[in-house]
Structures are given as C-alpha cells and as structure tokens.
Amino acid sequence: RVNEDTLPIALHHGSLDVAQRRRVEKAMGENALRAIVATSTLDLGIDWGDVDLVVHVGAPKGASRLAQRIGRANHRMDEPSKAILIPANRFEVLECRAALDANYLGAQDTPPLINGGLDVLAQHVLGCACGAPFRADDLYEEVRTAAPYVSLDRPTFDRVIDFVATGGYALKNYERYARIRLNKDGLWRVSNPRVAQQYRLNVGTIIEVPALNVRYVQAGSKGAASRGGRVLGKIEEAFLETLTHGDTFMFAGKVLRFEGIRENECFVSNAPGSDAKVPYYGGGKFPLSTYLAEQVRIMLDDPQRWKKLPEQVADWLRFQADKSVLPKRDDLLIETFPRGNRHYLVAYPFEGRLAHQTLGMLLTRRLDRAGARPLGFVATDYALAIWSLGA
Structure with missing residues (x-):
C-alpha cells in the first residue's frame, strides 16, 4: 500500500x-x-x-x-x-x-560551443517568413550576429534557403514542401497561410512524445458510458501499449486498473493491491554528460581515488582488474565471452546511452553482414552489450 x-x-x-x-x-x-x-x-x-x-x-x-x-x-x-x-x-x-x-571544484559540464545546426537555421528561416517577409541579405547578416553562426558562409546559407523553398533535391517535385517563395520585390514570403499555421503548431527541435489523458471511469467500463470522470494527468503512449485490460499501474500516488483506450484517452479505475507496474517516461532517460563520463574514466584509472568510494565498490574494481582489465583514461575496453549457447561482446565506451544506442544499431548490422548472427543489444550510459548465437 x-x-x-x-x-x-x-x-x-x-x-x-x-x-x-x-x-x-x-x-x-x-x-x-x-x-x-x-x-x-x-x-x-x-x-x-x-x-x-x-x-x-x-x-x-x-x-x-x-x-x-x-x-x-x-x-x-x-x-x-x-x-x-x-x-x-x-x-x-x-x-x-x-x-x-x-x-x-566548482566545475561545470556545460557543452562546448559548436557551430549552429542547419536544421535549426532552416526552422528559423521559415519562422521569419511566417512572421513577416524578409530579404535574404538582411537575414544572413542577422543570423551571423549569433555566436554559433558567426562563421556561416553565404553559399551554405543560400542552400538552406533553397531547402526551405523547395524541400531539397529529394522533395522538390512535391508542391507541399515549397514552403516559401521569392516574390518580384525580392522578399521571401510563405507560400500558403497553412504553412504558417503548421509551423506554429510544430515549432521546435524537441521531439514531442505522444501522451494520453488518464481519466477515471467505473470499474469494468471502457469509457463508452462514462466520459465525465476526473483527469489525473498524462501518460506516454509507449507505456500504455504494454498494458492489457485489467493490468494495474502506479500513477498520481494511486494504484490504478487499466480499463482501456479510446481516442486520445486512457481509462482507469481504482484497484487494490501493491503489485503494480511503474510508468516510464522518455524524458527520464537523461544522457550522461561528456564531462562526467570523462571523470568516471579518470577515476577508474586512478586507484588512489578509490579511497573515497564505498569498500564494496573498491573491491569490485579490484576484482575487475584481477580477472580482466580496467580501461585507462583513453582506452576502450571490449570483453568477449561465451555463456550458455550464446556469445557476448561487451564494450565500455562511457559515452552515454544515446551514443551507445546508435553504436549498438551500427554494430549489430555489421555483425549480421559478417555472419555473426547477432540477436540483440542493450545500451546503458557506461557500456554496450551485444549477444549472438554460438558458433
């Protein structure tokens, strides 16, 4: 309870x-x-x-x-x-x-300033056109006043303008991707009022995760008869897809019974017991920062710093050094071993979950081409594990 x-x-x-x-x-x-x-x-x-x-x-x-x-x-x-x-x-x-x-030490893990992304610039170009007509020369000078774009060259800027205007070489034959047009007066304008409306609904580079309202209904009802229950909040659709009718989960400090989904709402009722699932959210998967990952590598390479660690953790590191290898600061440790009827490859890049997810997809494809028969992979902030069928 x-x-x-x-x-x-x-x-x-x-x-x-x-x-x-x-x-x-x-x-x-x-x-x-x-x-x-x-x-x-x-x-x-x-x-x-x-x-x-x-x-x-x-x-x-x-x-x-x-x-x-x-x-x-x-x-x-x-x-x-x-x-x-x-x-x-x-x-x-x-x-x-x-x-x-x-x-x-007062250290921060602020990422280094890098050149501005062209996808963000393309959004800005379209946003300016939605706000008011603009001249390419004026907008180019304005964009270069922002530090990430101070070194932006004019040919690259013109290619971005062309991409927004035509959709690029891949989509230039589709009228709906022609979002801005150059008029005779030298001003760029949106090609259609609907373009501005769509832009305002979807502006931003943060991907929106589909979420459904969680609404109370009577037990056993799938929402058809009772649509007036209180809304508790929202849950990501990816989690709800794992549930079947009658499953229980924790939300808003309560144990709820999943009654079903209709349109954009998830219907629930109160449920007894404590054996309930816990919702997960994509926003909870913060990647490990580059600075912190580097500090963990340094700690692994310096036994003197292990004195600040709990004894169980220091023993674990000594066991790893005895049975395998502890990677140096600039090393990449890769371990391979059989277990049961499978073979495993475990790499420790310490580059964060997002980088390891991308690397896992790349390596499994390469291993598949090489005939290694990979079955899957799992990525954490610290390591990447791939398993395949035994030879």
Missing part, C-alpha cells in the same frame, strides 16, 4: 494535471507537507527556503544538474544545501562521486 502511515507527502511530476501540481506547490509554500516526491519539474525556479534536505535517487547524469537539484535545499545565501545521493548500482556510485567532486 502506498504511504501506509498517511504522512503529508505529495507527488510532483510533469505528467500530472496542472491543477494538481499547483495544489502541491501551494501546500509546500504553506509548509503543509513533510516531503515531495518529484522529478526534474522542481529543478529550477523554486525558492523554498524551508526545504531541509534533497534525497536524490539514482545518478545525476551531470555535475550542473546535481548542483541545481541540491540547491533546492536551504535555498538561502547564508546556509549550505544538504542532500543524500542514493545510487542504484556500482557504476552510479562512481558517477555520484565524480559529480560531487566536480561540485566541490
């Missing part, structure tokens, strides 16, 4: 209904709560000086992110912030230690 002692504890998550989140924030501001179980929705913009402690579950994935979250406690100029970090595995212990050391 959730919160068996009925303590004044609340939940705060981006998927919850806005009104529910506002009630929680108001109660916290009035000191009516003992604790809030929250995600990154409370990372910034909250100035509650009466928060005594932050309990961070899992690895922070970045030194700056950890500093932001710890800073929610004792948010005053004259008091130190306090936090407890709870790593979920040995690798996360290394990551937490590296993030703490970085904060003590």
Whole structure:
C-alpha cells in the first residue's frame, strides 16, 4: 500500500494535471507537507527556503544538474544545501562521486560551443517568413550576429534557403514542401497561410512524445458510458501499449486498473493491491554528460581515488582488474565471452546511452553482414552489450 502511515507527502511530476501540481506547490509554500516526491519539474525556479534536505535517487547524469537539484535545499545565501545521493548500482556510485567532486571544484559540464545546426537555421528561416517577409541579405547578416553562426558562409546559407523553398533535391517535385517563395520585390514570403499555421503548431527541435489523458471511469467500463470522470494527468503512449485490460499501474500516488483506450484517452479505475507496474517516461532517460563520463574514466584509472568510494565498490574494481582489465583514461575496453549457447561482446565506451544506442544499431548490422548472427543489444550510459548465437 502506498504511504501506509498517511504522512503529508505529495507527488510532483510533469505528467500530472496542472491543477494538481499547483495544489502541491501551494501546500509546500504553506509548509503543509513533510516531503515531495518529484522529478526534474522542481529543478529550477523554486525558492523554498524551508526545504531541509534533497534525497536524490539514482545518478545525476551531470555535475550542473546535481548542483541545481541540491540547491533546492536551504535555498538561502547564508546556509549550505544538504542532500543524500542514493545510487542504484556500482557504476552510479562512481558517477555520484565524480559529480560531487566536480561540485566541490566548482566545475561545470556545460557543452562546448559548436557551430549552429542547419536544421535549426532552416526552422528559423521559415519562422521569419511566417512572421513577416524578409530579404535574404538582411537575414544572413542577422543570423551571423549569433555566436554559433558567426562563421556561416553565404553559399551554405543560400542552400538552406533553397531547402526551405523547395524541400531539397529529394522533395522538390512535391508542391507541399515549397514552403516559401521569392516574390518580384525580392522578399521571401510563405507560400500558403497553412504553412504558417503548421509551423506554429510544430515549432521546435524537441521531439514531442505522444501522451494520453488518464481519466477515471467505473470499474469494468471502457469509457463508452462514462466520459465525465476526473483527469489525473498524462501518460506516454509507449507505456500504455504494454498494458492489457485489467493490468494495474502506479500513477498520481494511486494504484490504478487499466480499463482501456479510446481516442486520445486512457481509462482507469481504482484497484487494490501493491503489485503494480511503474510508468516510464522518455524524458527520464537523461544522457550522461561528456564531462562526467570523462571523470568516471579518470577515476577508474586512478586507484588512489578509490579511497573515497564505498569498500564494496573498491573491491569490485579490484576484482575487475584481477580477472580482466580496467580501461585507462583513453582506452576502450571490449570483453568477449561465451555463456550458455550464446556469445557476448561487451564494450565500455562511457559515452552515454544515446551514443551507445546508435553504436549498438551500427554494430549489430555489421555483425549480421559478417555472419555473426547477432540477436540483440542493450545500451546503458557506461557500456554496450551485444549477444549472438554460438558458433
């Protein structure tokens, strides 16, 4: 059962209904709560000086992110912030230690400034045309005042303009991809008012994950008869697709029974018991920052720094060094071994989950071409494992 002692504890998550989140924030501001179980929705913009402690579950994935979250406690100029970090595995212990050391040194994991992306520039060009007609010369000079585009050459800029105007070489024969047109007065304008409408609905480079409203109905109803129940919030469609009628899951601090999906809504009812699934969200998969990954590599290569680690973790590293190899700072460790009727390849690039996912897809394709019969792969922030049938 959730919160068996009925303590004044609340939940705060981006998927919850806005009104529910506002009630929680108001109660916290009035000191009516003992604790809030929250995600990154409370990372910034909250100035509650009466928060005594932050309990961070899992690895922070970045030194700056950890500093932001710890800073929610004792948010005053004259008091130190306090936090407890709870790593979920040995690798996360290394990551937490590296993030703490970085904060003590005042180091940040801000990514280096790189040249601006052409996809972002293409969106900006179309956005300017939606706002008002523009001259290419004027827009080029304006874009180059932004630091990421200061070295943008004119031929590249003109190719971006052409891409927005025609859809590029692959789509130039399709009228709907001709989003802007050059008029006789030398001004670029949107080709159709619908283009501006579509742009305003879809502007941005952050991919939107489909989510469905979670609405109460009577048990056994699939929503056909009861459409007036309260909306608890939203859940990503990818999670809901894993459920069958009657499955239970946790949401908004309750155990809910999945009744079905209709249109853009998921229908639920209250359910007893505690053996329920926990929803997962794509936004929870923060990649490991480059700076923190580098610090973990340095820690693996320096046994003197193991003294700050729990004894179980230090023993684990010594065991790895004895039975296999601990990678040096600039090394890539790859282990291969048989287990059962399968063969495994495990690489430790320490480049983050996103890079490892891409590498996993590439390697499985190459191994398949080589006749190694790969069956699948799994990627974490620290390693990539691929398995195949035995020879």
